[in-house]
Amino acid sequence: LLSSEAGRSSLPDAHRIVLFLQAQSIIYSRHSKELSEYKYAGYGQLIRTIDLEAKNSTLFQEGGGALLSAAVELANYTLISSALNAEQLRREQGLEALQTAFDRCVPVITISSSPTDMAVQVCEHICNCFATASTFEACRQRIAEMPSVFSNICRLLQFPELPRVSSAAAQCICSMAVDTLLQTQLFQSGVLWQLVPHLFHYDYTLDEGGVSHSEESNRQAMANRLARISCEALACLAGFRENTPENDGVQNSLRALLTPYVCRCMRTENNDSVLKTLNSNTENPYLIWDNGTRAEVLEFVERHRTSREQTSELFGAEFQLSIHAKELIVGDIFVRIYNEQPTFQLLEPKKVAMDLLDFMGRYAPELTGQLKKPANGDLIDIDWSSANANKMSADEKVTMCTEALANLVSANPGVEILLIGHFHLIVAYLRARLYPKIQMATLKLLSLAAANRECVQDLSNVRACTSLFVLMKDRKEALPLILSTLIALSSNGQIVKEILEYGGLLYILSVFCSSESDPGERLQAAELLTKLQLLSLAAANRECVQDLSNVRACTSLFVLMKDRKEALPLILSTLIALSSNGQIVKEILEYGGLLYILSVFCSSESDPGERLQAAELLTKLQTDKLTGPRWTRFITKFLPPIFADALRDSPNTAITMFDSTNENPELIWNDTTRSKVRRIIDRGVEDLHRAQSSNPDHKWDTGSLADDTCAYADSVTGELVVGGVFVRLYVANPAWAVRHPRQFATELIEKYEP
Incomplete structure (x- = not known):
């Protein structure tokens, strides 16, 4: 130069x-x-x-x-x-x-x-x-x-064929977005119409395919780069990035065009992840997105982008996807899809729970008959689509929301605590007899809440039990769920009192004593009666005892002992509670309770705890003032007399004695005799169970038990037995201390007295 x-x-x-x-x-x-x-x-x-x-x-x-x-x-x-x-x-x-x-x-x-x-x-x-x-x-x-700067930047974004200058324009937007005034001027210049189309030119398979490429020479790579920068520019304009102010106008437009879920992803995920979501087909509780929705968004954006005049005063915030109009959306959640995918992990389950409760509360006056319909009919203002699902009836919406809330509580332990303070609403829907689907969904929700002690405490203030009792008659198919809910609620003393005061005993007994009830339901009823101690309370009341004897409550328990082996501890504890009443003790004997109880006591397959319960029950039954002697007499028809005494003295000792082999002046007991006794008892139980399963009023035929017959006859054949003592063995072992020496001496004298 x-x-x-x-x-x-x-x-x-x-x-x-x-x-x-x-x-x-x-x-x-x-x-x-x-x-x-x-x-x-x-x-x-x-x-x-x-x-x-x-x-x-x-x-x-x-x-x-x-x-x-x-x-x-x-x-x-x-x-x-x-x-x-x-x-x-x-x-x-x-x-x-x-x-x-x-x-x-x-x-x-x-x-x-x-x-x-x-x-x-x-x-x-x-x-x-x-x-x-x-x-x-x-x-x-x-x-x-300089207003022309913003319109010029928008124009440069119209040329994806010039990716470097378009990317520079998008990057410039990112830098300007730190200022609210610049955000607004760009927004009002229509920058969203220019940025959004670039998002849909992204191809996530380019990078995931693992094929090496140059961003400067590969056209798709350049389109991907422009898409990333455009996504970043939108996030900055909306205020989703650090040091960028929140802009409600931009956020409202993006929520409408790209959905609230994608906007949330723009806050929390990288741009590649957001762009992959936008260019994939997805259906989850947050997003319904496919080729049709993408085409609908692009058609709307293109119409406004190419218009010479401003055609949208809200810059896209008024946009609604047609597919969303058919959906019920509450708290940014597609309720139908969440109910289809209840295990889907929600991002903010507590917020969704409160949104669902609020939505349910808006319809409560209409559906529970407390007030007139709301003025706006079934159009409820909710987050981002106030007209969604407006063709659904109010009860359909509430049913879906209640199911969703139950699914949410089930999948997110701890969320049920948010129901506190809202049980008056839940119980109100439980009483909506015109809408059985709402009742069933509400019952499921209530059963989940009953697992939380604080929720149960709050429920004790809204008298939920009466509604559950009515459902027991109205909705037979819901009996298992109702009973399990009552079992959970019965951990609260106030609710136990309420169940008694409002006639819960009769409802529960109607299930427990019915031969038509499912065995599982009868078992639940038995568990509830035991947990509430209602049967023991009823046994102290003459009228309740009379009612129980009329409906054959004990036979129901006996049948359950065979049908539901896993319930044996519960059934035995129930019978122990009932046996404090003489009338019930008599009924147990008349309807063959001895055989059922002995089948547990004598079985080597029974749990040791169950055998001990059976032994304790036999002990208690023998102590009844009126029927006790009859019990002892019938016990000795199946077991040697020493067992009746051993049961009264020590149930554990009686079990040990039964399982061991003995030959002494008061007992000859071996494997052969033990096996024969078991067979006789098991055969008697099978016959009795078969008869009582079809007819709860069937009594035990004791006439077949002659005075001189017993199940262990083989062990006493050929032996001289006086007062329960084998004389031959006593003579051979005179030092043996007999249990009842006075009785033994008296009977010896009487036997040989001229």
Whole structure:
């Protein structure tokens, strides 16, 4: 340059200036870090050059614009090197010069423009300059006074065929979004219409396929890059990024266009994950998204993007996907889909629970008959689609919401605590007899809440039991769930009292004593009666005892002993409680309870605890003042007399004696005798169970038990037995201490007295 003829001319040489500017750009690009400590000293000339060239009438003639391109490129490099240069640029009217150049170059860019065109390169550099300048508040204030900047940025986003300049424009938006005023101006310029389409040009299979590619040469890679930056720009505009203010207008538009779920993902996930979601087919409680919904969004956006006038005052916030109009949406959740996918992990289960409760509360006056219908009919204002599911009836909506709430409580332990304070609402729906589906869904919810002690305490204040009693008659199919709920609720003393006061005993007994009831339901009723101690309370009441004897409660228990082996401990404890009443003791004997109890006592397969319960029950039955002697007499028909005494003295000793082999003056007992006794008892139980299963009124036929017959007859055949003592063995062992010496001596004298 210095040796050329042009170098000695007094006139300015544009080519020389371009070379000087390019040389500086090269230096800044290579030594940006070293130069970052210094302020660029040539802004005065550089800004004047940009301004003059931007206003040059020959700018777009062939060969023109090289000086402007070089000057703007250098300005960009100086700002990249040191952001502090942006303040100097502002003070010397550099932003205005850049705006002028921007206004000249943006309109000439078209779909046929090339990435190497001067206007395209100038616009890319200017976008980068504005992006850097936007990090300073004073610069942002100046930019806010340049409305054409925002429309120019929006226009540059229309050219995905020019990915570098479009990406620079999107990156500029990210930088400007730290200011609420700039956010709003971009938003009102229609930037959303330009950014949203780029999101749907993303192809997640490019990176996941594992094929190496160059982002600069691969067209899809460039489209993916633009999609990522566009996604980031939208997130910044909405205020989803740190240091960017929340913008309600942008958020409302994005929630409508991209759904609340995608907006939440934009806050918490990386852009690749968000873009993959937007370009995949998904159906979960948060999102219904497929080719049809994408096409619908793009058609709506394209209509507004290409319109010459502002056609949406809300900038898309009014948009509704047609498929969503058929769905019930509460708290950003598609209720139908959540009920189909109840194990889906919700992001904010507590918030969803409160939203569902609030929604249910709005319809309670109408469905429970407490008040007139709400003025707005069945259109309920909910988060993001107030007209959703407006063709559904009110009871359908509440049924779905109640099912969803039950599923949510089931899948998220601890959430049930939020029901406290709302049980008056839940119980009100439990009483909605015109809507059985609501009742069933509410019952399921109530049964889940009953597992929480604090919820049970709150339930004790709303008198839920009477509603459950009515359901026991109205909804036979719900009996297992109702009984399990009552069992859980009975841990609260206040509710136990309420069950008694409001006639719960009769309802429960009607299930327990019915031969038509399912065995499982009868077992639940027995468990409930035992847990509530209702049978023991009833046994202390003459009228209850009379009622129990009329419905053959004991035979129901006997049948259950065979049908539900797992319930034996519960049944035996119930019988022990009942046996404190003489009338019940008599009934147990008359209907063959002895055989059922002995079958447990004598079985080697029974649990030791169950055998001990059976022994304790036999002990208690023998102590009854009126029927006890009969019990002892019948026990000795199946077991030697020493067992009756042993049971009264020590149930554990009686079990040990039964399992061991003995031959002493008071007992001859071995495996053969033991096996025979078991067979006789088991056969008697089978016959009795068969008869009582079909007829609860069937009594035990004791007439077949003659006075001289017993199950252990083989062990006494050929032996002289006096007062329960084998005389032969006593003579052989005279030191043996008999149990009843007076009785033994008396019977010996009587037997041989002339």
